[in-house]
Amino acid sequence: MFIMVAFSFLAACTKDVGSIESSKLKIIAAHNQTSPDTPYQTGMLKFKEVIEEKSNGSMEVEVHAGTIGTEEAELVEKLQLGAADVVLVSPGFMTQTGIREVDLFSVPYLFRSYEHWLQVVDGDVGKEMAQIINDKSNNSFKLLGYWTAGVRHFYGKKPLESMDDLQGMSLRTQTSGVIGDFWEATGAIPSSISWGELYQGLQQGVVDSSENAYPFFVQQSHHTTENGKFITETAHDYTTRFLLINGEKFAMYSKEQQDIIMKAAKASVTAEREATNRQDREYKEKAMSEGALVNEINREPLINLAKPIQDAFAEEIGAQEMLQDIRDLENK
Structure with missing residues (x-):
């Protein structure tokens, strides 16, 4: 009888482990803009598309456009609490976490042109800031990429x-x-x-x-x-926007999952920047018309x-x- 019970227990455990391993990894990604036409949504949807495509469906991204917070402070809090996995925030709202260096990127007239901004965020200064975010948050936040908001x-x-x-x-x-x-x-x-x-x-x-x-x-x-x-x-x-992931969760993902997330983040950076630059021109014309x-x-x-x-x-x-x-x- 004991052997039968033990066998049944082990079989149940094996079944549970298998179901965990085979279940989808779900990532909650959020930004604060409610309009479906914002560059933020374009970037997030590209992030979702690449992750789900490259993972063959084993990873899923649920995008929230202002539905779990229209204030960036809410999104930072949800990232800290684990209620969101990936969020987009501005430097000013990141300072509430105690990482004051990030607010340097929001100082008026720090960047004199879009080309100047690109040199900074895509170069050594951008890498240095990413390391500061990671170190000073004790790995609570990991920077996935720099988006713009025009x-x-x-x-x-x-x-x-x-x-x-x-x-x-x-x-x-x-x-x-x-x-x-x-x-x-x-x-x-x-x-x-x-x-x-x-x-x-x-x-x-x-x-x-x-x-x-x-x-x-x-x-x-x-x-x-x-x-x-x-x-x-x-x-x-x-403007600079930080695409952040919960660093502690990221560290628990497999190497393959981490690689997919980083590739998706890179694709999202390109898509969001292109959408913002295009819309900068289009919406100026719309406003004037x-x-x-x-x-x-x-x-x-x-x-x-x-x-x-x-x-x-x-x-x-x-x-x-x-x-x-x-x-x-x-x-x-």
């Missing part, structure tokens, strides 16, 4: 002819950290109204202005509101205002050498 510009109730026009103007932007410091220095009043409430806020005059890239604010029709129809191409931020007015501004006063803020922040976080490396790349 070039951020000002849009509001009036055009900016000079920096003086920002005096006393409420501006939806990040209110804390180096971004908030910059806009306060211009004379603007940073406001923390949420992205999901911003259309109504602009329409009802709760906030005078905002700043973002064409693919994002035009898709949300911000340019059709009274306080959003004047676009000034300040180009104050060639729908009545938005676009003007340029002499950026030098803004750039000069940003430099001492960059210096002070780099010194505060011990990133002076990295800041200099970034500046040096501008001239190459």
